[in-house]
Amino acid sequence: MRTTVNPPLLLVAHGTRDPAGPRVVERLAAAAAEHLQVPVHVGYVDVIGPTAAEALEGIDGPVVALPAFLAAGYHVRTDLPEQIAASGRADVAIGAALGPAPEIAEVMRERLLAAGWRPGARIAFAAAGSSDERALADVRTAAQLLGRRCGQWLTPSYVTTAAPATAEVCGPGDFIAPYLLAPGLFHQRLAELPVAGVAEPIGAHPAVVELIARRYRLARRAVPAA
Known part of the structure; x- marks a missing residue:
């Protein structure tokens, strides 16, 4: 048994039908992938897909799932864990919400x-x-x-x-x-x-990318051994 040192990241957002919303999430994912040097995937808990469970289907091995939410409400505490449980995966560590920070x-x-x-x-x-x-x-x-x-x-x-x-x-x-x-x-x-x-929404700011990286590194410690 060994611990996966740098597992892929699944960035999970709420979802919106406004195409500008997913574009921000995709930009954050791309910037985080470059910063962390790990594959970063995107999923959503509501409104649009792929769901977190669907996104996990395309990822092999242990994963860090990070909720791209500004507060830890129902979607973070209930929806996301339930979607991951529905996937049948036991190798996913869920990180903390982005905010407040x-x-x-x-x-x-x-x-x-x-x-x-x-x-x-x-x-x-x-x-x-x-x-x-x-x-x-x-x-x-x-x-x-x-x-x-x-x-x-x-x-x-x-x-x-x-x-x-x-x-x-x-x-x-x-x-x-x-x-x-x-x-x-x-x-x-x-x-x-x-x-x-x-003011404009928070968006894909470099400081948010740094925050994602920090949340990822903390959650990575709880990733199950591979």
């Missing part, structure tokens, strides 16, 4: 500056929303991380599911900081709000 907060600050925000202008922190209290706790942590970098206390708001709704709390002079990895319906809704500016 200081790297992501710094990228969000960069996106705000690019949207025209300057220190002193009010920020509305906008996340996708969840009915999972653990995911909402992650979002609150993410808002605190960004708030420390921007010099103001940030209370999360949500595009859907949770309260308060971003549309109800933002004003004409606000800048919206989307806690979203990729473009899609949620970012489109934020972009339609009457505010001073809406």
Whole structure:
């Protein structure tokens, strides 16, 4: 028996019908493959395919599955493990969700500056929303991380599911900081709000690639021996 030193990575995202979303995930996968020097595959837990189980069919040997999510809600804690269990594979180690993390907060600050925000202008922190209290706790942590970098206390708001709704709390002079990895319906809704500016999603930023690499290395320690 030996441990697989550098197993392939399966990057698992939520999924969206907006083609711009999968393009971001594919760019992250390509950059992570170059950075880590391991094969990186892509799967999705909802909306589009391949599912995590389908993606695993094309990967031989032990695998690190990494949820490309910004909070550890239902999809991370339940959907992904269930899909992997359904595959019948016992050689898959599941890593931690990407967020919350200081790297992501710094990228969000960069996106705000690019949207025209300057220190002193009010920020509305906008996340996708969840009915999972653990995911909402992650979002609150993410808002605190960004708030420390921007010099103001940030209370999360949500595009859907949770309260308060971003549309109800933002004003004409606000800048919206989307806690979203990729473009899609949620970012489109934020972009339609009457505010001073809406930052771009976090996207395939080099800091996110570094974060993926860090999460991969931590999860790699739990990969079953081959």
